[in-house]
Amino acid sequence: MFYLKHINLEAFRNYRQQYIQFHPGLNIITGDNGQGKTNLLEAIFFLSVNRSFRTRKDQELLHFGENCFNVKGSFIRDDFDHVVHVGYRHNQRLTIKVNNDQGHRYNHIKDYPVIVFCPDDLQIISEGPSIRRRFLNLEASRLDPTYLKNLRDYQRVLNQRNRILKDFKNRTLINDYLVSWDQALVSLGVSLIRVRTDLVKALEKEARLFFDAMTGSKEELSLEYASTVKRCQDSNEMIAQFHHDLQEKREQEMKRCSTLLGPHLDDMVIMINGYNTRHYSSQGQKRTAALALKMGEASLVQKKQDLYPIILLDDVFSEFDQARKQHLLNFIRKNAGQCFITSAVDLGGMIEELKRSYKQIKINRGIIVDEEVRAGD
Numbered sequence: 001m002f003y004l005k006h007i008n009l010e011a012f013r014n015y016r017q018q019y020i021q022f023h024p025g026l027n028i029i030t031g032d033n034g035q036g037k038t039n040l041l042e043a044i045f046f047l048s049v050n051r052s053f054r055t056r057k058d059q060e061l062l063h064f065g066e067n068c069f070n071v072k073g074s075f076i077r078d079d080f081d082h083v084v085h086v087g088y089r090h091n092q093r094l095t096i097k098v099n100n101d102q103g104h105r106y107n108h109i110k111d112y113p114v115i116v117f118c119p120d121d122l123q124i125i126s127e128g129p130s131i132r133r134r135f136l137n138l139e140a141s142r143l144d145p146t147y148l149k150n151l152r153d154y155q156r157v158l159n160q161r162n163r164i165l166k167d168f169k170n171r172t173l174i175n176d177y178l179v180s181w182d183q184a185l186v187s188l189g190v191s192l193i194r195v196r197t198d199l200v201k202a203l204e205k206e207a208r209l210f211f212d213a214m215t216g217s218k219e220e221l222s223l224e225y226a227s228t229v230k231r232c233q234d235s236n237e238m239i240a241q242f243h244h245d246l247q248e249k250r251e252q253e254m255k256r257c258s259t260l261l262g263p264h265l266d267d268m269v270i271m272i273n274g275y276n277t278r279h280y281s282s283q284g285q286k287r288t289a290a291l292a293l294k295m296g297e298a299s300l301v302q303k304k305q306d307l308y309p310i311i312l313l314d315d316v317f318s319e320f321d322q323a324r325k326q327h328l329l330n331f332i333r334k335n336a337g338q339c340f341i342t343s344a345v346d347l348g349g350m351i352e353e354l355k356r357s358y359k360q361i362k363i364n365r366g367i368i369v370d371e372e373v374r375a376g377d
Contacts, residue, residue, distance in 0.1 A: 001024065001076065001077075001307075001337075002075070002076065002077045002078075002112075002113075002307045002308065002309075002310070002337065002338070003022070003024040003025075003075070003076055003310065003337070003338035004022055004044060004047075004073055004074070004075055004076075004310060004338060005021070005022065005024075005073070005074040005075070005076050005081070006019065006020060006021045006022060006073060006074055007019075007020050007022070007040075007043060007044065007047065007071065007072070007073040008020075008070075008071075008072045008073065009040075009043055009069075009070075009071060010069060010070040010071075010072075011062060011063035011066040011068065011069040011070070012039070012043050012046075012061055012062075012063065012069045012070070012071055013036065013039035013042065013043070013061055013063065013366070014035075014036045014039055014063065014365065014366035015036060015039065015040075015043070015063065015366040016063055016366065018366065018367065018368060020040070020361065020368060022338070022340075022359065023338075023357070023358055023359035023373065024076070024338055025338060025339070025356055025357060025358065026332075026338075026339050026341070026351075026354065026356050026357070026358035026359070027338070027339070027340045027341070027358065027359050027360075027361060028341050028343070028347065028351060028358055028359070028360045028361070029041070029340060029341065029342040029343075029361050029363060030342075030343060030344070030346075030360060030361070030362045030363070031344065031362055031363040031364055032344055032364075033344050035363045035364050035365055035366070036363045036365070036366040037314075037315075037342040037343075037344070037363055038054075038118075038314050038315070038342060039366070040340075040342075040363065041116065041312045041314050041340055041342060042054055042061075043071050044073070044114060044310070044312060044340065045114050045116055045312060046061070046071055046086060047071050047072075047073045047084055047086055047112070047114075048108070048109065048112040048113065048114035048310070049108075049109055049114065049138065050086055050094055050096060050105050050108060050109075053116050053118065053120075054120075058088050058094070059088075059090060061088070062088075062090070067089065067090040068087065068088060068089040068090065069087070069088050070085065070086070070087045070088075071085070071086045071087075072084070072085045072086075075112050077111070077112070077307070082098055082099065082111070082112070083098070083099050083100070084096075084097070084098050084103070084108075084112065085097040085098075096108060105148065106141075106145065106148050106149050107145070109138070109141045109142050109148065110141070110142050110143070110145060110305075112310075113142050113301050113305065113307075113309035113310070114309060114310045114311075114312060115294065115297055115298050115301065115309050115310070115311055115312065116312040116313075116314060117291070117294050117311070117312065117313045117314065117316050117328075118312075118313075118314035118315070118316065119314070119315065119316065119319045121290045121291075121293075121294055122286055122287060122290050124270075124290055124293060125270055125277050125278060125281070125286040125289055125290050126278060126286055129265070129266070129267035129268075132267055132268045132270075133263075133264075133266065133267070133268075135268075135293075136196050136199060136200070136268060137151060139199060139203070139297055139300070139301075140192075140195050140196060140199050142301055142305075143199065143300070143301070143304050143305075144195050146191075147192070147195050150188050150191050150192055151192060153184075153188055154185070154188040154189060154192060154262075154263070154264075155264075157181060157184045157185050157188060158185065158259055158262065158264055160181060161178065161181045161182075161185055161259055162257065162258050162259055164177050164178060164181065165178075165253050165254060165256075165257045165258060165259070166257040169254065174254065175250075182243065182246055185246075185259070185262060186239050186242040186243055186246070187239065189229065189242060189262045189263050190229075190235060190238050190239050190242060192263040193225075193227055193229060193231070193238075193263050193266070194235070196225055196263065196266070196268075197225045197227075197231065200223050200224070200225040200268055201223075202300055203223060203293070203296050203297065203300055204221070204222060204223040204296075205296075206295075206296035206297075206299040206300050206303075207221060207223070207292040207293050207295065207296030207297075208220075208221050208222075208292075208296075209296070209299075210291070210292040210295040210296060210299075210327070210331070211288065211289065211292035213327060214288050214291070214292065214323070214324065214327050215288065219272050219273055219285070220272065220273055220274075221270075221271070221272055221289060221292060222270075222271045222272075222274070223268060223269070223270055223271070224268070224269040224271065225266065225267075225268055225269075226266060226267045226268065226269050227263070227266045228260075228261045228262060228265045228266055229241065229242050229245060229261055229262065229263075230245070242261070242262075245261050246261060249261060270289055270293070272285055272289060277289050284321075287319070287320065287324065288324065291320070291324060291327070291328070295331055298311060298331075298335070302337075307337070308335055308336050308337025308338075309337060310337060310338045310339070310340070311332070311335060311337065311338070311339045311340070312339075312340050313328075313332075313339065313340065313341045313342070314342050315342050315343060315344065316328065317341075317343060317347065317350065318343070318344075318345065325350070329350065329353060329354065332354060333354055333355075333356075354376070355376050356376040357373065357374060357375050357376040358373070358374055358376070359371065359372070359373045359374075360372050360373075360374065
């Protein structure tokens with residue numbers, strides 16, 4: 001079994017100093033709006049992924065007036081205790097330690113999978129390609145041990161190549177400078193595209209099961225990886241095609257001072273009945289598709305890693321109609337892993353319907369004011 005045993009927060013968001021023990025199954029986090037419920041889920045996610053699901057700036061996670069924060073927790077996996085400590089100090093890189101040894105994000109994301117469901121997940125459907133690329137990058141990093149390293153290497157190559165395109169205007173000179181960078185960009189880029197393409201196919205299979213259940217099989221969900229590089233069955237053919245396309249785009253790239261092909265510009269197209277959900281779906285269809293994607297994501301992690309990821313549900317019950325609430329409850333009921341649910345309102349018999357023991361934690365101004373373990377049937 002995999003679960004988070006406890007967490008200790010120091011100067012994180014509105015938590016000055018707080019230690020919290022959790023139930024290995026279900027945890028209900030209550031309190032009025034603005035008291036720190038989402039901040040607690042954010043800390044759990046940060047402990048796993050080493051970044052927030054709400055902001056890309058770590059300094060925004062600091063408690064007011066502080067210049068450093070610490071998040072420390074104990075994950076139980078395969079009956080072993082993994083003490084994880086992530087520390088941040090202003091203008092310095094994150095410190096990651098596992099059982100007091102130096103940790104690496106490449107392994108960290110894969111070893112401690114945490115998946116969050118929140119109202120902002122609708123952005124995966126309705127916003128631009130960058131949101132969907134981040135979604136794919138995080139999921140691929142959990143499932144492929146080399147993906148995150150290749151992604152970081154690709155970004156470094158991309159940045160250097162863009163600097164060359166910006167600084168050199170002579171066609172002959174710039175071609176000489178770009179030879180080695182083109183080779184690195186193409187090699188890493190093809191590797192990323194291959195992993196993402198396989199991921200989208202696997203995710204489509206899992207998400208469809210949930211989408212079919214939520215729509216009574218009246219609508220069909222499909223996913224497609226949209227690449228700026230022509231895809232080929234053979235990797236060597238794709239590498240040759242990528243090189244050829246870069247040469248074709250050279251003049252445009254020099255004018256725009258940026259790389260115009262590659263996975264940094266790719267997208268995942270989400271369709272209902274063959275129509276792009278971003279442009280041709282109702283809000284209800286978008287919410288159903290987003291929920292199906294997240295359920296599919298959790299299912300994919302469970303099957304690939306043979307363990308249930310920790311599920312964080314941030315105020316989602318207030319966003320869904322009764323039918324979607326019921327499907328979400330069914331998902332929680334079947335998921336044998338640890339789950340955290342936040343709510344500003346009394347969930348009443350909804351939680352009792354799950355027939356599981358759980359711990360209820362009440363938060364007020366970043367402080368735990370009440371804790372109670374309740375037995376299930």
